[in-house]
Amino acid sequence: MRIALFVTCLADTMFPAAAKATVLLLERLGHEVVFPQEQTCCGQMHINTGYQKDALPLVRRHVRTFEPYDVVVAPSGSCVGAVRHQHAMVAAGDPGLAARATEVAARTYELSELLVDVLGVEDVGAYYPHRVTYHPTCHSLRVLRVGDKPLRLLQHVRGLDLVELPAAEQCCGFGGTFSVKNADTSTAMLADKMRHVLDTGADVCTAGDASCLMHIGGGLSRLRTGVRTVHLAEILASTEA
């Protein structure tokens, strides 16, 4: 299958390992990955911070960039959520664009959705000999409703010791610009999330969103906990030797 990668601006700039892993994983599974160069950012930060007017050109760009492709994947529940639930709204003043945005959204998948629902695979042949806990990010969980798909993928990874995260469904406190505008509350939420991660005894905390992992990982690093954050794609891309 020919799959267009919607890399997301955050993974592109700060977490290329998650994006590279997405490419290598899909290629290993026998698919062709293309990277449309004109893509930049889906505009979620602008939309969620109250700048829909500024986001409109970004929505237009995203739609134009990805509408030639039958299947689009992103290693982010949050960015796929924005495409699926916000792009048409931002484009409401331009019905033609809104309709195109809806069509692109219908063909855009978060990585675990693509693997399980579209490609029909749960065992991707990965090997990752670590104790891992999974944080279901809010937008994967409650906007996209990915359910237990990421867990099913992780359960098939050889060598991986999957431990359940207590109070997993509580937000980590990132929330985009929330983490800056309400930094104190965000930090209080993060403190509890980190406590739960540490309680599992895992050495790796994984999730399907680089943004939440940046937040959780930033806190775990600041406290020198020794627990790493690793994107789900990187675990699924890992193989023995």
Next chain:
Amino acid sequence: MSTFLGMPVRAPRGVGHLRGDQSFPAAAKEALGNSQLRRNLQHATTTIRGKSGRVIAELPDWQELRSAGSALKAYTMANLPLLLTQLEEKVTAAGGVVHWAADANEANQIVTDLVARTGEKRVIKVKSMATQEIGLNEALEAAGIAPVETDLAELIVQLGEDKPSHILVPAIHRNRAEIREIFLRAMPGVDPKLTDDPPVLAGAARRYLREIFMRTKVAVSGANFGIAETGTLAVVESEGNGRMCLTLPDTLITVMGIEKVVPAWADLEVFLQLLPRASTGERMNPYTSMWTGVTPGDGPQNFHLVLLDNGRTAVLADEVGRQALHCIRCSACLNVCPVYERTGGHAYGSVYPGPIGAVLSPQLTGVEDNASLPYASSLCGACFDACPVKIDIPSILVHLRNQAPHARTEAAVMAAAAYTMDHPRLYASAQRAAKLARIAGRRGRGLPPPLNGWSASRDLPSPPDETFRDWWRGR
């Protein structure tokens, strides 16, 4: 009184409790430092989430009930003029008197005048969000009338000279030890040997209020539902203080927001299932009272219903925001909100705290008067899932953020970022040049404002050697 058609009229300033003294982040910072508050809230919200989840799981048709509740509310809002007129006719026909209050000042005046006409100097009150919203207690006190809150939590708040912090449990921020201290300090005639055992505390409230119930001639209540088809009002409660107020006095004055009207009697079959399970986590609350006008020989012989706008029509005018009026005040969204659980209700500055408050208060007042509230959420979506009438709170928050006034510097940064991201070559060179780390210094410490909010507690990741784009090009 005059109004321009089409111009939404907000809740007036200078009266009531819809606007806080400080922004949410500033108030939240103070609250977060109160360890007792944090502990009380965490315990209480965890308890109620568990209870509610268990009784909701007992119903095989919970999602169908939510859908029906949501549709009933949308139907109600679309037919509000007809339904309110019908409610007025039915209440009037059953011996009640209906008053219309365009805002808080008018509502306070109507109620104060009605009490003054009875000659009474004291009223008993059933917990009511609408009367708190309009600041009725202050208005009554200014007229020399003493309002006595009879709900246990409201009594704790009133005796503690405190502010409510939760829609359902206004004293949720207090634990039993603090409640005991408040009673010992402020409850007339309290037993000095009072312990902090909850049944003992409840017993103290029973003794104190019993005399007052028996001797007070006027009661003020809110209403959970007002049935247009029949003129029936309903108050849902637990303790029996509601029954006392609705049964014993000669005069009953009920203040009801216009959005609380329910089309038909049979529609209660939906809301009476949704509300208790979402709210207190009970299959049914201990007491629900329903009355239609005046019943000769039974209960108050004078009944007044005050229908309140106070900004609700402005909410109704917003196509996205109007669903905030669907709220049945269960407070499920507060109990699941990770922000509320840590800051408590006072940080929101309004009588409507939590996620629903963050969308309702700014719409009632105009978003410029509560500009920080739409941002008091990480948009995690737990509130939407918990809402028994399926109010899409995250979408309203995003919608209101788009209406909120923005700081000039932030707006400039956002515009510049959008411009850069709409020009891939600029974007790519910005990626290479900026290398966030250079501004950030060592691992994100010492970022300039406002980004220092991040670096205060979190490291930034080490910048990668190459972006994904670079890697792809080099393959």
Next chain:
Amino acid sequence: MSSKDVILDRIRAALADGPSVPEIPRDYRRGPAEADLDLLVDRLVDYKAVVHRAGTIPDAIATIVSGSVVVPPGLPREWLPVGLEVLVDDGLSPERIAAADGVVTAAAVAVAETGTIVLDASPDQGRRIISLLPDLHICVLRADQVVASVPEAVARLDPTRPLTWISGPSATSDIELNRVEGVHGPRNLHVILTDGENH
């Protein structure tokens, strides 16, 4: 212009976009379903009511209360055991009612699924005040008054009557969100469940 006209005009202006009026989905359970008396008892007991199913009504009442009871004027007198002081409510003062050791009423409807009893102020249930002020409420319920779910109860009731829905004794969740029985209403609720024949 009256405030009523002002508000109605504001509403009409607010609805100028003509919001779509949805069809109300009624695919939740509306009954009729068979009422499960054991479920009712379980729910009542769960919320700290005491349930009596054996024996005659007077025998049951005799085990619950001695002294004085308030009764509504239409309560069947054969329900009451000998030896009780019976205060028939013909407009008793609140003080007299509050001073009684208990109150005995019938009921209009009960909901098994929620453990709820509804009083509708019929002659055998009386004014709302009598079931409120005494600390003990004894409610006699016939099996044929029990419905399975809330929608069936709503359908049976007459909204023009004053209605009191009672689910267990008076309670509060205001202290740390834990339910505590016993605030202003009767702290003791006893339900005598009969098959409707052995009065």
